Amino acid sequence: MNMSDNISMDFNRRDFLRGGSFATLATLLGGVELVAQAPKDKDATTYATGPAFTMKCAVIGLGSWGRDVLATLSRLKEAEIVAICDTYPASLKRSAASAPKARQVANYKEILDDKEIQAVIIATPSHLHKEIVLAALQAGKHVYCEAPLAATIDDAKAIARAAIANPKVYFQPGLQNRSEPQRHFLLPFMRSNAVGTYLMARAQWHKKTSWRAASPNPDREKELNWRLNRETSPGLIGEVNIHHLDGAAWYLRGLPAAVSGFGGILHWNDGRDVPDTVQAVLEFPRGVNLMVHSTLGNSFDADYEMYYGTDAAVMVREGKAWMFKEVDSPLLGWEVYARKDMFYKETGISLVANATKLVAITEKAGEKSLAETPLRYALEAFLTNSNEVATGVEDFLATFANSDTNAVRKHVATLKLQPAATVKEGFEATVVALKANEAVLKGSKIKLEKELFSLA
């Protein structure tokens, strides 16, 4: 076997290994990928000895997402998982492998009473967030609260207000995409003239799954399947599409002024009263509408976002992005050197960091992004920012002993934090998502008045 055989085999094997992922299809079809490379600074960690700090944390709520959170957290060297909490013993048992040294507790108050624990990640059902978040902030814990912040706007407002009122602790809503480097890398493309004038946007989440978890008895059934009950569930829009709504508000620079919703139970007619198939149209500024749709009955084309402008369309998908240019759009320059992938009959230009440099067209450019999930970036940011706020406040108060809350808030605002969703962004996304869910259930259009988003 000669050298060239080797190379071609390697290439094929790599493609084969990526098989099944959308990226393979994209590569085979020839789209252009918009991918951020691993940040250069990350490399520097290789010469720092061990983690610069550790944060003693606890995870409250160990459903399937909570266990994902825990598993991700357990791989972060800055996280020392001291305790895990769930009211259901089987969930604790199932989580033990991710945190073998962690204390297992059924009552979250035990975690808040533990002075040693600095930070908590709250992944309970959305309608149970408020009580726990407020108590955790009160107890001086840094809080990561899953999105949506709550199942009602009033609860979300109470959470956001409490977070703002406590500058000594760090609060991060679980809008993990806000921490993902690829999304930040895309920002200048999305906000410059690269796509021309925005026309519309579309986002989808398609999966063939019941959304129902098996339960041993009727009591547990209600607790476990809170997503299938209107009283407790923010619906598909609130639980899943909230990330799309937040993404659009970020890239399109503004909040929607109205939302129209549609939906029904078209497949999983199993006693649930929460639609399994939903569509919503959100009216963003400058006449740009976002259409979101989710279904639990069909998995075609899975999960992605599209932004359409007069010069190009951008697809954001699986931690990557591609730009599809119109034939009459101006030449940007760098796209000549960018990696390109075919999508059916369209050519997508890969949006890669350092796209104007040759390094961008090497295959490795796109691979790193698949390795780390947005959740990992978000939790990393949470730990780092919690430490930053904790030490910043400690040093500030040690120097200026009698400082009041406002002085502390002012100082915290000067701290350089890792990119992450802010309290305000978390609240706004929750309001939009809950209103969109309301529109879906009513099958009507709801205006989103500015006052809805006020935290005053």
Place this chain on the structure above:
Amino acid sequence: MKTKIVWSKIARISAAMAASVGVLYAADSMTRFDAQPGSKMKIEGTSTLHDWTVEGGIIGGFFEADPGFTKDPAIVSKVTPKVEVEIPVRTLKSHAKPMDNVMYEAMKQKEHPKIKFTLKEMKLKGQPAGGNGPFLFDTKGELTVSGVTRTNVMIVAVQKIADGQLKFAGTNTMKMTDFGIKPPAPAFGAIKTGDEVKVSFEWMTAVGAAKAQ
């Protein structure tokens, strides 16, 4: 009359300070300016890769001088002010967190969490040409970094910002190796940091300002 006002002011200040610090403080002959939020600290250095900057926003401590200082800065030749400054090392940040960790390690932050300065001598160097411009002073003091104390000589500009508020500013170049700090060589020595750094600061102080604004 004038003296009376000054004395009553000092009495008020010392009462406030005693209350805030929690100890009875003998402020009968000196006026104390406490550090305030809003200070700036900057360290600029070089490396084989690119120049770097580290910034901080917390400078603690106090400046204690003859009550006549703000009217007649030359008084420092008769009554040497007492100055103590503290900067928590970990409040110094560059643009990149991993580089910060390299810096803290090099500065042995865990054993020596604070940079300290104590004033030994202060002499008026120049009067401002007019208006409220800063007064310049030749200063000499002891600077402790990474647990190593060295004499620090620099020109410090002192400016009255408002009644009872002083801003101190200065710039100095120094060598890391003078303080026993090995210039970091990250990336397995591929990047080398220059030994000499430029340190500049703006230190905000106010009378009885232990309470932050």
